[in-house]
Amino acid sequence: xxxxxxxxxxxxxxxxxxxxxxxxxxxxxxxxxxxxxxxxxxxxxxxxxxxxxxxxxxxxxxxxxxxxxxxxxxxxxxxxxxxxxxxxxxxxxxxxxxxxxxxxx
Numbered sequence: 001x002x003x004x005x006x007x008x009x010x011x012x013x014x015x016x017x018x019x020x021x022x023x024x025x026x027x028x029x030x031x032x033x034x035x036x037x038x039x040x041x042x043x044x045x046x047x048x049x050x051x052x053x054x055x056x057x058x059x060x061x062x063x064x065x066x067x068x069x070x071x072x073x074x075x076x077x078x079x080x081x082x083x084x085x086x087x088x089x090x091x092x093x094x095x096x097x098x099x100x101x102x103x104x105x
Contacts, residue, residue, distance in 0.1 A: 005032065010040050010050040017041050 009030060016026045023041065027034040044050055070078075085092075 005036070007051060013037050013040055014044045014050055017044075 009032070013026050013030055013032065016029070017023065017037075021029075023034055023037045026032075027037045030037075040050055085096075088096075
């Protein structure tokens with residue numbers, strides 16, 4: 001996971017860079033990767049800010065999709081269907097599906 005630095009650390013880095021320190025010195029002094037310091041400096045020069053951009057909120061937690069409720073009548077019909085066909089072979093199922101497809105078309 002990406003480490004996120006505080007606004008205080010970012011502002012220190014930008015302040016040191018504005019004062020004339022090198023990017024390498026700033027990265028060593030603050031214990032931050034030099035590429036990160038370079039990115040902060042580039043963002044500051046372009047936008048004049050070091051804060052996070054808006055709309056960068058927390059990731060949404062996963063919500064389980066709602067499942068349609070099965071009624072007692074439907075549950076009984078499904079169970080009856082399964083019990084009637086529990087011993088069917090692959091050939092029986094093939095015949096059944098061919099008949100169903102023929103009915104639907």
